[in-house]
Amino acid sequence: MKSKVLNQGPERTIALIFDKGDEVISTLQRFAREHSLTASRFSAIGALERAVLGYFDWERKDYDRLPVDDQVEVLSLNGDIALDGSEPKVHAHAVLGRRDGSCVGGHVLEAFVRPTLEVLLIESPGYLRKTCDRDSGLALIDLSA
Amino acid sequence: MKSKVLNQGPERTIALIFDKGDEVISTLQRFAREHSLTASRFSAIGALERAVLGYFDWERKDYDRLPVDDQVEVLSLNGDIALDGSEPKVHAHAVLGRRDGSCVGGHVLEAFVRPTLEVLLIESPGYLRKTCDRDSGLALIDLSA
């Protein structure tokens, strides 16, 4: 994955271009840590060789894993980055398109790029913080934190 | 729902974090009115307890209602805010993901959050106006208005 700042100023727009084989979430997570991102949003299109999506099971309070084992188009991949403690945390949801145009989507647990993923990330100077939500057991963005 | 300005300047980025039970469209509508938004765009991810989507029936010139009664991931929720007369009007489309990863989508009529919805809204200093389109009977953004 390579990155390039497209726009300086109070908000910065950064292009992140992923290569074949790059895993999206761990790579974004590493980028967020290395650049100390405290409040970012991103949107991407491209294609994947395979992925694992998640669906949050409200009863079990955990994610079901939905493996996607075929080459798919990334129709949308939207997300944000907020602080969980002192650590930036990536949160992304995607809709993937199969050969027949049918769609499968979920919370992105893992996604392996082929041949490319074009991410436009906007870094804001503010910050967003996550705290643990008792109801769901998830770390959710909390604007009063 | 809580809100926080992440970026001052000619465009402002505002995080809107919805709580369990919040209805998305009416809450966004109220926020738009209270903050006199004249040209905004937004993108969100999160999850819903239930929703009602719409499909515009071109013959009938009205929306079919598509109830979604299960817990779903918000895979994408994109929209804009423009003036309809002197009133800001929210327009949003969403793709929702079910337990098996299958997708259902449409124009968002109602959407009830559980446990969270993370909206990044960008407020522009310009304005967008809607006028009635004779063909469809809908209020559409008209850049000559």
Place this chain on the structure above:
Amino acid sequence: MKSKVLNQGPERTIALIFDKGDEVISTLQRFAREHSLTASRFSAIGALERAVLGYFDWERKDYDRLPVDDQVEVLSLNGDIALDGSEPKVHAHAVLGRRDGSCVGGHVLEAFVRPTLEVLLIESPGYLRKTCDRDSGLALIDLSA
């Protein structure tokens, strides 16, 4: 299609409102050429009368064509514009919603608007360049170019 600058400064936000009958990709392509866009991103919602989507067949190294012949909601349409040689090149992926809420998506080859498509395009002052990727045979964004 009409356009309007909503925000001046280092990045510009431009509203592009498409009319009934406008073809999305060729119109965006012409706009990009006329305004010499070198690094842009966009997001849209609206509705289409018909479209042709693409799925990149990794074996054949070409797009399968997926015609969509019914009136559909544009649930998401995300993309970017980068230079391919000296020419701006539009790349867009979409998720479309049918009457029953089911979704079909892919790389957008053709899309005919009815009644409207509301595109928010952000023009960055930087540039993105495409070069030919040997593996896929596609022109991909290359940040080292």
